[in-house]
Amino acid sequence: MLAQTFEEAGLSTVMVTMMPFWAEKMGTPRTLGVEVPFGHTLGMPGDREMQKMIIRAALSLLEQAQQPGAMSEVEVEWPQASDVARKDWQPLEASPIIKMMREQAHARAEGRRQET
Amino acid sequence: MPVDSFKYLPRSIAAYYQTLRVERVDSIPWTPLSKPLNQCRFALVTTAGIYDKAREPPFDAGREKREPMWGDPTYRRIRRDLAQGQIGASHLHINNRDILADVNIVLPVNRFAELEEEGVIGSLAAVNYSLMGYQPNTSEWRARYAPEVAGLLKDEALDAVLLTPA
Numbered sequence: 057m058l059a060q061t062f063e064e065a066g067l068s069t070v071m072v073t074m075m076p077f078w079a080e081k082m083g084t085p086r087t088l089g090v091e092v093p094f095g096h097t098l099g100m101p102g103d104r105e106m107q108k109m110i111i112r113a114a115l116s117l118l119e120q121a122q123q124p125g126a127m128s129e130v131e132v133e134w135p136q137a138s139d140v141a142r143k144d145w146q147p148l149e150a151s152p153i154i155k156m157m158r159e160q161a162h163a164r165a166e167g168r169r170q171e172t
Numbered sequence: 173m174p175v176d177s178f179k180y181l182p183r184s185i186a187a188y189y190q191t192l193r194v195e196r197v198d199s200i201p202w203t204p205l206s207k208p209l210n211q212c213r214f215a216l217v218t219t220a221g222i223y224d225k226a227r228e229p230p231f232d233a234g235r236e237k238r239e240p241m242w243g244d245p246t247y248r249r250i251r252r253d254l255a256q257g258q259i260g261a262s263h264l265h266i267n268n269r270d271i272l273a274d275v276n277i278v279l280p281v282n283r284f285a286e287l288e289e290e291g292v293i294g295s296l297a298a299v300n301y302s303l304m305g306y307q308p309n310t311s312e313w314r315a316r317y318a319p320e321v322a323g324l325l326k327d328e329a330l331d332a333v334l335l336t337p338a
Binding site for chain 1 (some may be wrong): 174175176177178179180181182191193194195196197200201203204205208209213215217219220226227236237240241263264265266267268270271273274276277278280283284286287290293296303306308310313314318319321322323325328331332333334335336337338
């Protein structure tokens with residue numbers, strides 16, 4: 057949505073995302089998909105080479121895209137095992153919405169338990 | 173191999189996301205790149221919820237905790253020369269450890285300064301922007317803050333923007 061607003065204002069945008077699924081659904085001018093954990097859009101901390109590689113791929117897309125909705129991807133070799141990375145990006149404390157959803161699920165389960 | 177958007181999501185959240193209905197615009201806005209990259213003036217915009225501790229307050233995590241269906245729609249300015257130690261992180265939905273170790277993974281100020289020096293890009297803006305990506309309702313972004321940031325970027329005669337969600 058930000059990309060659309062900026063593009064409408066006369067800026068050429070390129071978005072790097074780990075969820076090209078959303079970009080495709082919403083319609084973003086230029087999207088670079090990258091398979092990395094959340095919070096690590098441009099790579100690992102301190103890994104200048106990985107960061108520059110992803111950025112250069114985004115700049116290439118910006119230069120070469122011919123029409124809105126252009127999408128490309130860049131392959132990244134993530135140094136963590138997937139199951140480790142899947143936990144590691146998550147916040148130390150569950151977010152308020154997750155807490156709320158868990159409480160609601162718990163309350164529903166309690167309600168059902170009391171009915172039986 | 174295509175990027176798996178759900179690779180790092182817990183299965184329950186992935187399943188939930190796939191049920192969400194998203195409004196697609198009728199036609200995607202388009203501003204063709206008007207000059208070679210090495211003449212382009214760039215800004216960086218992230219929704220990683222970071223801020224400059226020396227100059228501005230954090231995003232309102234307190235209110236989000238009280239109202240889990242609300243996300244702070246405001247923006248923060250991030251100067252290109254800010255030191256890593258000045259970075260604060262307000263996002264409640266990710267582990268901010270690695271961003272606090274190296275801001276470049278969501279807002280590549282140092283990487284772009286290097287690209288400017290190498291002559292790959294024209295320049296990096298003095299001021300870049302950060303917003304909070306958790307927005308269950310984007311109406312305030314739409315109505316006020318996104319246009320405001322767009323206006324600020326245009327005022328600086330910028331050509332291109334790199335956008336990076338968290």
